[in-house]
Amino acid sequence: MPQPLPPDYMAYDRTIVVFSPDGRLLQVEYARQMVKNGTTAVGIRIKDGVLLGAVKTVMPLAVPNSYKKIWEIDDHIAAVSAGSLADARSLIDQARVRAQVNRITYGEAISVSSITKYICDRKHLVTQYAGVRPYGVGLLIGGVDETGPKLYETEPSGTMIEWKAQAIGRGSDKAKSVLTKGYKDNLDLKKGTELLLKSLKSGEKNVKPENISGVFVTSEGIKPLSFKEVR
Amino acid sequence: MPQPLPPDYMAYDRTIVVFSPDGRLLQVEYARQMVKNGTTAVGIRIKDGVLLGAVKTVMPLAVPNSYKKIWEIDDHIAAVSAGSLADARSLIDQARVRAQVNRITYGEAISVSSITKYICDRKHLVTQYAGVRPYGVGLLIGGVDETGPKLYETEPSGTMIEWKAQAIGRGSDKAKSVLTKGYKDNLDLKKGTELLLKSLKSGEKNVKPENISGVFVTSEGIKPLSFKEVR
């Protein structure tokens, strides 16, 4: 049985998205906390593409890649999530449909910023209306379009920020320090993968390379990363 | 009359699905607890098929198989449930219709992953909107399609994971230990059934073979298991 909660928690159970007296949207902040509770995920914009990586939860009998946190959205766009897997799956499904609709309607691949904006609009909507809860998931969306490699973050409020490199999840504070120190523009794949691995490991205890999964998103497709070669 | 609940419980009765300050969806966790309160159920992917088994509640005057926890979804897909039987029946009914629609629309049997995704979408939806509660049931869905034997788990949040072998319900912790130790790829039917029986018994007290029911899902149909022969 789950642990009994202290009495102070009782009021929050009943909350819809409203402002607190100090001007905060508490339900959105709690959804952010669910993201913060997830395993660490990192994205890095490098030369010719974007690296996305995540720490895998160790489950010996699970089929590899089934409990995945890296999602393909289109041939040229992928995402890595922290927080609710079910919320991530729902948002990614909507984004995949949106990407296909773009191909059919305009005859071309959707841009990374457009797909991110679409997801942010969904996320924002549910923070404004009653009867639905915020999405408890953060996404780092990486892709390559006509404007080059792009990395975006979406979080539960629906805010959209473009990053050179960013980390989310429980180890994000330490991972961001590693990224800030080590990031340089136009890193090559080897250096980028090293930085990805280092930042992911900084925020998680005793994580081994085989517990990390990653992809390299390029204009030619999404390629799995092999961390054993690195280091 | 049911036992009086301690005052701390009072707030939870009134809850819709919202976040707690520490980033959890309490109603979803309580629904998971209902799954955890159910009798143990186990699924194992073996050579040429999937084994599903469950402990039967002993009710001398009930018609055998009427209070069942193993459900046929289509000729090639079955499921075993832990938690609310009524919720299970409702979800399985929806899945059966979905499977038939697939046959009619595409002229072929639905894949195990598609039917699982369909059930997970239903489960996720009711965790996001007010006015409806989460499903209080976990399902292990086993089947054989063009990609071979497949075993999936769905739980109240709508998360979908593929397993080689998995256990749910009140004895799931002990049953998982047995599975982790004993599982090997491509077990034959005899060895698989032995593992199924052993894992089911590990988590329940004094359970006898006649209190256990199971099926072997193959590409040629769903066959009942006979546990008396085993051991």
Added chain:
Amino acid sequence: MPQPLPPDYMAYDRTIVVFSPDGRLLQVEYARQMVKNGTTAVGIRIKDGVLLGAVKTVMPLAVPNSYKKIWEIDDHIAAVSAGSLADARSLIDQARVRAQVNRITYGEAISVSSITKYICDRKHLVTQYAGVRPYGVGLLIGGVDETGPKLYETEPSGTMIEWKAQAIGRGSDKAKSVLTKGYKDNLDLKKGTELLLKSLKSGEKNVKPENISGVFVTSEGIKPLSFKEVR
């Protein structure tokens, strides 16, 4: 005026169907308690039919059979209820319409399992959506169709179980003991009626044969039982 309730009850008045932290649906359990508060009802599957019986509340000026707990659904299906009479009447009315629709649509009588499933679907639906309460009534549904005599129980959660013999209501625990000891397959009408009477009397104080009503549901129709002859 009704007795003042202790403060602990106050929270429950405001409840919709949601999970408690220990994984229970409280409103469904309270509805079950209403069934448990009702007078005892018993059903027994015997040779060529099903016996249904209930204890009548003694009301000297009431017209006999007006405050009835045994309901005819179709020529070949009847039910006995424990709990809310008003809820029972509403469900039975819906089931009667459903049975007639089956005759008109398919040109044949509905099966006992189909009509039970229909009632269970109604019961389950109202446990999942806000804005409507669970049905506070249990039904034992007996009938004879192409598969022979059948006895089903439905309770407020929408769970559906097939029984050889079953009891519901305030005396159900004692009545079930009597049934478990005395039940045999293919009892004849005389022995079956004796068992029905014995089980009904076991759970109620000082009940006399004239306070008990019962029917024998056969493929040729529903016949009232005469308990005075028995014993």
Added chain:
Amino acid sequence: MPQPLPPDYMAYDRTIVVFSPDGRLLQVEYARQMVKNGTTAVGIRIKDGVLLGAVKTVMPLAVPNSYKKIWEIDDHIAAVSAGSLADARSLIDQARVRAQVNRITYGEAISVSSITKYICDRKHLVTQYAGVRPYGVGLLIGGVDETGPKLYETEPSGTMIEWKAQAIGRGSDKAKSVLTKGYKDNLDLKKGTELLLKSLKSGEKNVKPENISGVFVTSEGIKPLSFKEVR
């Protein structure tokens, strides 16, 4: 200004119709209490018809029969109410329309049981759905149809019972004792009216014959009773 209510009452104000832990529908029970707070009303099935009577509230300047508690539904059916007059008026209006629709649709007068069932369906519906409160009124419905004289009671839960004689309202307990002792089948009008008067007076303090109104419902119409002649 109304009396301040004790703190224990505060929770009930906010209640919709839900179950209490001991399996009661509190809002329905409180609505029954409103019936119980009303002035006494009595119905008696006699030879060739049904007697309905009620105690009139003494209001010197009110136009006689304007604050009435006896209602004509159709030529052959009347009702007496206890509890909310406004709820009674609303229900009776619906029943009158229903009775006329029956005449137009089927070319014949509606039966007493059909009109009662119609009212009970309305009453039951509002006990099951949120957003509407139960009817706070009880009705004794008397009439004569092809099956002879009939007397039914409806109460806030929507339960429907047929009576030989019945009393509702604040004096109902004492009035029922009088009815139980004095009732005989096929009483003539004089004896029936005496019993009606005696039962009504038993439950009210210092009530005089002129404060009692009553009708005799027959197959030839509804006739006012004169209580001065009696006694």
Added chain:
Amino acid sequence: MPQPLPPDYMAYDRTIVVFSPDGRLLQVEYARQMVKNGTTAVGIRIKDGVLLGAVKTVMPLAVPNSYKKIWEIDDHIAAVSAGSLADARSLIDQARVRAQVNRITYGEAISVSSITKYICDRKHLVTQYAGVRPYGVGLLIGGVDETGPKLYETEPSGTMIEWKAQAIGRGSDKAKSVLTKGYKDNLDLKKGTELLLKSLKSGEKNVKPENISGVFVTSEGIKPLSFKEVR
């Protein structure tokens, strides 16, 4: 700023129309209290018509008759209100439309009882459904139709009573005593106006004839009363 309310009031703010354990509809009773807080209004059925009178709130700069409590519904029907002026205006507007629709549909003036019933139906409806509050206004409706002069009262529950003479508002208790003592059938205009004035003055402190307004509703129209001539 309004006076701080004692803590006991806090629960009532959140109330919809539900029953209290002692069988009362609290929101309806509080709406009645708003009527009781209004200035006194009186209606008297006299020879050939109905007198309606009200105490005017003294507001020196208000345009005479603008803050009125006497309302014309049709040529032959008027009303006097106590309680919310805004609620009165809304109800009267609906009644005026209803009266005109009657003229157009049936080619004749609506009866006083029909228009009162219409208003009572509106009032009752809002006591039964959530999401709308009761009307906080009482009306005395006077008119002359084919059945002669008629005086009705409607109060927040939707109850409808016909009176020979009646008073509502803050001075109604004292005014009713005056009416009960002084009322006689078929009073002439002079005697009736004297009784109206006397009853209105009995329940209000230091009210002067010029602070009282009144009308005489006849079959030939609605005529203002001059109170200076009286007394």
Added chain:
Amino acid sequence: MPQPLPPDYMAYDRTIVVFSPDGRLLQVEYARQMVKNGTTAVGIRIKDGVLLGAVKTVMPLAVPNSYKKIWEIDDHIAAVSAGSLADARSLIDQARVRAQVNRITYGEAISVSSITKYICDRKHLVTQYAGVRPYGVGLLIGGVDETGPKLYETEPSGTMIEWKAQAIGRGSDKAKSVLTKGYKDNLDLKKGTELLLKSLKSGEKNVKPENISGVFVTSEGIKPLSFKEVR
């Protein structure tokens, strides 16, 4: 950050428009308090027109007349507001559309009473239904139509009163005293403007003529007042 509110306030935040036990609609009274918190506004009916005036909030960098409290509704009707500027803007916009619709539909200017009634209907509606809050604004509406100059007040309950002169807002008590003493029928423009200025200044501290704005509504249009010439 706003000041912490005392615990007694907590209940009011959650209120919809319902009655308190003493027969008051609290949300409407609190909306009135918002009007009472606004700067003082005054209206005076004079010879050939209506004067409307308001105290301007001193904001040195605001564009003059942008933070305005005097609103033109049609060529012949203007209004001055106290309370929520956003609510005022919304109501005035609706009134302007209504006025134009009248011109198009009937080919003539709308009367002052009709436009006021329209606004009052809007205001009343939101006091009766849940899911929407009352308007927190009071309006003095002045205009000239076929019946001559007219001045009306609307307040949050939807009550409509016609005045010779009236004041609303934080200084309304003192301003009304000045108006009551100084008002005479058919004041000329100079005397009227002096009275307007005097009453506005009486209720505000240290207000200078340049902080007051006003208009003279006539049948020939709405003309700004110059207060510097006065006094």
Added chain:
Amino acid sequence: MPQPLPPDYMAYDRTIVVFSPDGRLLQVEYARQMVKNGTTAVGIRIKDGVLLGAVKTVMPLAVPNSYKKIWEIDDHIAAVSAGSLADARSLIDQARVRAQVNRITYGEAISVSSITKYICDRKHLVTQYAGVRPYGVGLLIGGVDETGPKLYETEPSGTMIEWKAQAIGRGSDKAKSVLTKGYKDNLDLKKGTELLLKSLKSGEKNVKPENISGVFVTSEGIKPLSFKEVR
């Protein structure tokens, strides 16, 4: 995990937009507090255009201008926001569509006041209806249309004010003092930019020119400001 909130906050979580007893709309005030928590933003109307500036949050790995607070609405209109970026993005998107619709429908650019009014209408609407929360963002909207340069402020209540110069966000009090002292009509670009920089720096600690972004909105388009040249 977020800091535990003191018990006094508990009530506010559950609030919809209703009045407090002292006539305030608390949810709107809390939304204003979110604006007040944002970084400082300033707008100044100068000769031939409007200057808009904001302090940038320092995030080393963010792509410059991606976490932007200055938004282009149309060729001739821009806005600077303080508060929720997600709310700002949603409102600006709606305004952009509105501006394009104007061009298509009327063949001309929308005026600054029209686009501001449109945004204010959206903001006001969500303060009046339940089920949706106020926008937690303030906007300074600057543009040049046929009436010359214009600067408007919109805040969460939906109030609309035109300014010569205005500041919002956490440093707005100090920034307004700087603006009030330094503002003159028809400042040239150099003097205006100096005032913008000075006011922005006054309310933020240790802000450097490179952390400030700004635009000059003219009739010929929106030009970025270079703050390094200034000072």
